[in-house]
């Protein structure tokens with residue numbers, strides 16, 4: 001222990017409301033000694049002291065006690081003085097001062113993220129939004145973690161509205177009913193209310209927008225060999241939505257400005273104009289695809305839908321002999337590694353499956 005002094009302000013009975021300049025130090029016996037000009041120093045035992053972070057941005061320290069004449073407080077107001085106080089504090093008080101520092105660093109982190117977001121928001125028009133955000137994974141993580149399912153659903157609505165401008169979307173009918181019937185088995189326990197749509201497009205494609213909007217292209221519906229194959233694709237798409245890959249991808253692709261506009265309720269701007277295009281072209285990372293395969297498979301098994309359907313559809317996609325790869329392959333890169341992995345996983349399953357009561361052939365004949 002040393003008696004290295006640290007400056008602060010003393011508040012208490014008989015002192016001015018604004019307190020008065022004082023000097024503190026720790027005595028050999030571990031007590032706080034507070035000296036004010038022209039008065040006898042007062043001493044307070046360490047065990048009687050309350051210690052908390054205080055001051056602007058919690059940079060200081062508030063040391064308070066109950067004295068014989070009433071409550072007193074010694075405010076250490078600057079970071080320099082706080083360090084001096086901490087450095088010479090008796091060992092028993094170190095942990096309490098460290099705990100007050102912990103409070104502070106949490107607050108600092110909040111401040112830092114807050115300022116960073118504000119600075120980013122203000123500078124977005126000036127810089128390449130996408131290029132910047134691609135490097136700012138941590139900001140995207142933060143944004144994804146803080147957006148609520150309600151806002152996510154709203155983003156899904158906007159994507160759907162934009163998709164309608166670009167392609168014919170079928171809202172009802174046998175195919176939509178079938179998607180909804182299979183989908184409801186795959187989405188139990190989800191925070192989202194899923195909505196299912198068919199897009200009148202020949203591509204082998206499907207995508208899940210944030211918040212539970214799933215769009216399956218008619219080309220994919222026509223190429224499915226069984227309801228279980230279709231369920232495999234739906235399970236994979238649902239997994240992307242549940243794991244918030246689509247949300248993350250959109251935030252990265254559209255920029256944080258879109259998110260801020262969404263949260264403050266100004267969705268009228270042109271930011272969302274190409275959201276739908278971007279979503280159908282969004283390429284997920286290999287890791288995200290692996291996660292979606294695993295989660296999709298888990299959901300199929302939980303719903304007792306035969307996952308050999310998923311495997312068959314993947315094999316079919318991998319064997320496609322077209323000049324250009326099917327859209328779903330370019331947006332969900334299906335490497336041989338993914339297929340091998342899925343084959344191994346499915347081979348290890350011993351459950352019995354319940355056939356899906358869907359008349360796929362009738363449905364395919366009735367796709368507009």
Ligand SMILES: [Zn+2]
Nearest residue numbers: 284289292332
């Ligand atoms: Zn995928």
